Amino acid sequence: MSDKTSLVPSENVRSGNPLQPVKVRASTIDNMISVLIYALFALFALICVYPFYSILINTISANDLSARGDVIFFPQKIHFQNYFDVFKIPGLWHAAMISLGRTLIGTTLTVGASAFLGYMFTQEDMWRRRFWYRFTIITMYFNAGIIPWYLTMRSLHLTNNFLAYILPTIVAPFFIILVKTFVESTPKELQQSASIDGAGTMTIFFKIMLPICKPILATVAIFSAVDQWNAFQDTLLLVTDSKLYSLQFILYNYINQASSLSTMVNLQNAGSTAMASLATKQTTTSIRMTVTIIVVAPILLIYPLFQRFL
Numbered sequence: 001m002s003d004k005t006s007l008v009p010s011e012n013v014r015s016g017n018p019l020q021p022v023k024v025r026a027s028t029i030d031n032m033i034s035v036l037i038y039a040l041f042a043l044f045a046l047i048c049v050y051p052f053y054s055i056l057i058n059t060i061s062a063n064d065l066s067a068r069g070d071v072i073f074f075p076q077k078i079h080f081q082n083y084f085d086v087f088k089i090p091g092l093w094h095a096a097m098i099s100l101g102r103t104l105i106g107t108t109l110t111v112g113a114s115a116f117l118g119y120m121f122t123q124e125d126m127w128r129r130r131f132w133y134r135f136t137i138i139t140m141y142f143n144a145g146i147i148p149w150y151l152t153m154r155s156l157h158l159t160n161n162f163l164a165y166i167l168p169t170i171v172a173p174f175f176i177i178l179v180k181t182f183v184e185s186t187p188k189e190l191q192q193s194a195s196i197d198g199a200g201t202m203t204i205f206f207k208i209m210l211p212i213c214k215p216i217l218a219t220v221a222i223f224s225a226v227d228q229w230n231a232f233q234d235t236l237l238l239v240t241d242s243k244l245y246s247l248q249f250i251l252y253n254y255i256n257q258a259s260s261l262s263t264m265v266n267l268q269n270a271g272s273t274a275m276a277s278l279a280t281k282q283t284t285t286s287i288r289m290t291v292t293i294i295v296v297a298p299i300l301l302i303y304p305l306f307q308r309f310l
Contacts, residue, residue: 052296059083059290067283082290091242092250092294099247100298102165103228109170110224111217117171118179119205119213133180140173150237160241164234169227175220182216183209218306229299251295255288 058066062077070076086092120126121133143149158164190212194204210217232248239245 055289055292059286059293063283063286066289067285082286083294086287086290086294089250089254091245092247094243095245095247095250098162098244099229102162102231102246103225106166106169106228107221107224109166110172110175111221113170114172114175114179114220115210115213115217116205118176119183119209120201121176121180122183123201136171136176137173146237153238159238160244161238162244164238165228165231165246168234169224172224175224178220179213179216182213186212222302222306225302226299247295251291254291 054072057073057075058071059082060078060080061071061075062079063082065071065076117136121129123129126132153159153164153168158167186209190208191204194208199207230248232246232252235244235246235249236252239249
């Protein structure tokens, strides 16, 4: 471990000289505690990463070995035929575009609405501010259930409609609370000085508060994007048109039908000598794991993209 530097009285202090930085060597107990802490964090990180790593190495290993559970730490007989086969699944690319579209549009609108409402709920001159804030927040704790929700969506003509993915998620009470709390933690003098200079509410919001709120808005964007990308229940309940199926709904169906899907893929590739081998013959396990990687991998890019704002 490196030496620690602290301000302690040196020999020159007795003669009237000011304090000087003196290197103090860390004790053996301190080093042991540091090593133990690093080991615990490394173990925790391994526990978090290993499930995804295990799925990944099983998708590129021999399918017969993967089906038997023989692939544990390292890939065996590496091949990428699983991905080539899954990319041939009908409707997969179109479903990916639907999921991408709902994620981009839904996240943008959710972040914008959360930022604006969170800011407005901090303005004391807002008409009936307390009522509207409580009216919004109470929806976090009470809901009518799935059947009334479905009847409401149907009466609004949001069944088999792409807007069903967007409109219900725009106003998110939890995100509004996050932004409101963040705005309240900023110095009020910023808004007051801008108001004295003649800036209106919207000018203060766009030119002063939005740049300051980048960290919390990045957090909201991450949460919202993950929720949008992983959602499939709204497709299950509201959509019967295959043109509006999301990638997650396709995954849901393929996981439930992995056995029949693997048979179909193997029949399509029956004429290929390479596909006749057990190593590349599709199995239920290979289909499930490959589709899982395809669905999970894109959302992982969200975190490094917004990390600089946090």
